[in-house]
Amino acid sequence: MTYQGVLKKMKTSFEDVVQYYLDMEADFLNMNQLLDREIEMSFVKYECLNCHLDKEIYRQGFCKSCFFEIPTAGDWIMKPELSTAHLGVEDRDLEYEQQVQLQPHIVYLANSSDVKVGVTRKTQVPTRWIDQGAHEAIEIVEVPNRYLAGITEVALKDHVSDKTNWRKMLKNDIVDADLVKIKEELSQYIPDEAREYYLNGNSKETNINFPVHKYPEKVKSLNLVKSHSYKGVLKGIKGQYLIFEDNTVFNIRANEGLVVNIIV
Template identity: 75%
Template sequence: MYEGVLTKMKTEFSSPIQYYLDMGSDFINMNQLLDRRIHIKFLRFECLNCHLERPIYRQGFCKSCFFDIPQAADWIMRPELSTAHLGKEDRDLEYEKKMQLQPHIVYLANSSNVKVGVTRKNQVPTRWIDQGAHEAIEIAEVPNRYLAGITEVALKDHISDKTNWRKMLTNSVEDADLNAEKERLAPYIPEEAKPYYLENKTTETHLEFPVNQYPEKVKSLNLDKTPEYSGVLKGVKGQYLIFEDNTVFNIRANEGYVVGIDVD
């Protein structure tokens, strides 16, 4: 029996991608659990910031922390709201400078459809793995989060910025010519970001996920409604565990939940 607070699975870029669940004193290699029965039991909450036993509000944080800490500020989800490049504080300028004033990548990724996205350069290809993308390409490398954000905003007028997670999990996806899409979108990059366009970056990154069986129709496991679940693990994609009975469990959406995990 393993016991710990759920956090985003750590990954290793290989073929297939290796997944590790951090359970505090133990790391579980999820690839080694394929085709084995896993029991998951909800035990309690633990906020990832204050570590108190409080109901989780969003992103693994209790409500108090979510509205206070810089790790949950609006610019996390909406990078165009970043202000550290102006020396302007949102919640904690030192933290915001550290996170925002570093190279960011604007990219195209194909998980359920081709979408535009933004991530810190040091999160490539981790971000693509977390999204369950089977192919991706870099569009631009900019020096801060703000420039990445305004580029994404400009491009999403011409291409999606959302992933259909159900389609991604059933593997109802098709390969796309990401280079052609990148060239199509290039004219729409804002003037101040145009110098950072990666014209010569033409190689797509392809990702292989450890999935033995995709679900035909997904049903999501909700620990609030179903505090105990048992199923045979058939795959891992994005941040989802995929089980034999078509149940899927989003680890990231359940950050801050303390669980017991038993493996047959």
């Protein structure tokens, strides 16, 4: 069958093995059911996730003009410490920023390639960890707004990474870590403003299993815009990556805003 739609981050369901769903507008594809089957993908055009025009995607699924204008792409998205809604100060749209920033946020440790620190809204646990390809994660603090989460992350990343080595994650070149111990060691570096929100003994490791039948030995990243089409046997899904039998990987999240045909 042939499906056409604009790529958006795959939806996930946290089960014994993570379930992945690709929204193709008229259909939802359960990607787990496509494991060990041949898939053909082809690039059709661009479609900005905001204005829906056929304009080259700049970042996060948006064309360049939308990226620098819309509130969902403000700098505070990637840098939570820049959040100002708690002060009543607008960046691009105060109503939207208050809605997103002034809600419980989690600062966490996740182990996807190595242990890293990160920030997410409480409602995005464990979705955020799944999207990063983390096989284990733990909450450190739960704070009432994004700003406090941001300054906590900034303080902690002086002592632990805030980046994921995506190639290492996809090759499953990972080692289990004692996240409880690392969390306790890092607790001394939590800023004074966030110290009362430390989850002392109130959180435990979450373990995540991904649907992967074969991990790549050497990772080859697919650029669908340049190649226009690709055909391969799907062997796994981890993070937001499709993993194919020939070691090709395709990052759905990084290709949001591409209209594609998928033949299965």
